[in-house]
Amino acid sequence: MQTNLASWASGTDLGNEADAILRRCVHCGFCTATCPTYQVLGDELDSPRGRIYLIKQVLEGKEPTQSTQQHLDRCLTCRNCETTCPSGVEYGHLVDIGRKIVDERVERSWGDRTRRTLLRKAMLSPMFAPAMRLGQSLRGLLPQALRRKVPERRDAGPLPQVGQHARQVLMLAGCVQPAMMPTIDAATIRVLDAVGIGARIAPGAGCCGAVSFHLDAQDEAVAQMRANVDAWWPLVQDGKVEAIVMNASGCGAMVKEYAHHLRHDAAYAQKAADIVALVKDVAEIVAPHAGLLRARLPAGMRAAFHPPCTLQHWQGLRPLSEQLLADLGFELQPFADKHLCCGSAGAYSVLNPDIALELRDRKLGAIAAASPDVILSANIGCIGHLQSGTDTPVRHWVEVVDEQLRRAAQG
Numbered sequence: 503m504q505t506n507l508a509s510w511a512s513g514t515d516l517g518n519e520a521d522a523i524l525r526r527c528v529h530c531g532f533c534t535a536t537c538p539t540y541q542v543l544g545d546e547l548d549s550p551r552g553r554i555y556l557i558k559q560v561l562e563g564k565e566p567t568q569s570t571q572q573h574l575d576r577c578l579t580c581r582n583c584e585t586t587c588p589s590g591v592e593y594g595h596l597v598d599i600g601r602k603i604v605d606e607r608v609e610r611s612w613g614d615r616t617r618r619t620l621l622r623k624a625m626l627s628p629m630f631a632p633a634m635r636l637g638q639s640l641r642g643l644l645p646q647a648l649r650r651k652v653p654e655r656r657d658a659g660p661l662p663q664v665g666q667h668a669r670q671v672l673m674l675a676g677c678v679q680p681a682m683m684p685t686i687d688a689a690t691i692r693v694l695d696a697v698g699i700g701a702r703i704a705p706g707a708g709c710c711g712a713v714s715f716h717l718d719a720q721d722e723a724v725a726q727m728r729a730n731v732d733a734w735w736p737l738v739q740d741g742k743v744e745a746i747v748m749n750a751s752g753c754g755a756m757v758k759e760y761a762h763h764l765r766h767d768a769a770y771a772q773k774a775a776d777i778v779a780l781v782k783d784v785a786e787i788v789a790p791h792a793g794l795l796r797a798r799l800p801a802g803m804r805a806a807f808h809p810p811c812t813l814q815h816w817q818g819l820r821p822l823s824e825q826l827l828a829d830l831g832f833e834l835q836p837f838a839d840k841h842l843c844c845g846s847a848g849a850y851s852v853l854n855p856d857i858a859l860e861l862r863d864r865k866l867g868a869i870a871a872a873s874p875d876v877i878l879s880a881n882i883g884c885i886g887h888l889q890s891g892t893d894t895p896v897r898h899w900v901e902v903v904d905e906q907l908r909r910a911a912q913g
Contacts, residue, residue: 617853650891673747711726730757751817803876807827808877838871862888
């Protein structure tokens with residue numbers, strides 16, 4: 503694709519990056535076939551190719567409008583188009599650039615701005631956890647639309663003493679997962695303990711930055727990235743941990759991009775690159791020990807595995823995860839359109855509920871045809887979103903493995 507950047511963009515870091523990405527696009531349109539929003543809306547401007555044109559026009563000097571902003575907002579950032587693209591277009595990075603530039607030039611309505619700010623601050627607030635516990639205690643009385651956003655609370659159970667293990671890893675505290683589904687972190691600690699790995703959370707580490715980054719606060723997100731690097735760095739530098747383990751693929755995908763987002767920061771660029779080299783999804787850590795665990799697990803559970811977009815398209819870990827689950831004894835049931843987004847996409851399901859619910863129902867309809875006993879996934883957002891539309895249990899796979907190990911230990 504030929505480009506002619508406006509003077510304000512030419513020669514800048516963002517302009518140079520965007521220009522390099524744009525020039526790789528050959529207009530082939532393969533991306534439209536795998537874009538969820540294009541499949542739902544049928545509008546070329548709600549496809550990756552259409553959004554690429556919109557961003558190109560802005561970078562070449564055309565003034566963006568609220569319509570431009572809306573089309574970029576509707577992108578789920580699932581990156582399915584990147585998996586499909588034969589030219590290696592880094593669409594995810596391009597749409598990040600486009601959103602930042604457009605948001606600086608197009609003022610959102612008061613209502614939209616307020617909703618995004620409140621959503622971001624609420625999810626990052628220390629009051630989120632007590633508010634979630636209150637909502638869970640009153641869940642049966644809540645309106646249906648709100649009830650489906652509040653998962654049932656389950657007991658996290660006791661945690662083992664992990665300091666005796668020679669192998670040690672760090673876990674990300676995160677922002678919403680400990681409050682909404684504390685069983686995921688607890689299960690991760692117990693499963694890693696079962697294979698001889700101690701997992702702990704570094705003091706000072708918090709949200710990965712994804713919430714702020716995708717809700718018009720990219721500078722705030724970068725500050726959160728630096729804070730996490732600062733929290734992890736002393737332990738990483740001393741060689742006390744072998745990995746930073748992620749059990750939410752959305753967080754893992756974001757942390758694996760720290761080196762990209764901090765590449766122009768002289769004080770953090772190398773540290774971020776070293777951190778990224780240690781980041782592993784929990785499936786990557788557990789996979790070499792599947793045989794050890796398999797001997798203690800029952801066989802025959804019919805399961806459908808929904809691979810989150812941040813797992814399969816951002817990180818390329820769908821094959822490893824599915825092989826791990828098969829090695830652990832799950833009977834994985836195939837279903838149609840496994841590559842498509844379920845519609846969760848972080849805060850997307852709140853900001854674009856109609857599209858999100860249509861994508862959710864499509865996904866659940868395909869899964870229902872496989873008649874699984876349980877739906878497994880690897881990201882809290884997908885788990886909560888899918889569970890809101892089905893009576894079939896939707897769980898993080900590590901929770902189910904943990905439950906089976908605990909039952910086996912009890913005889």
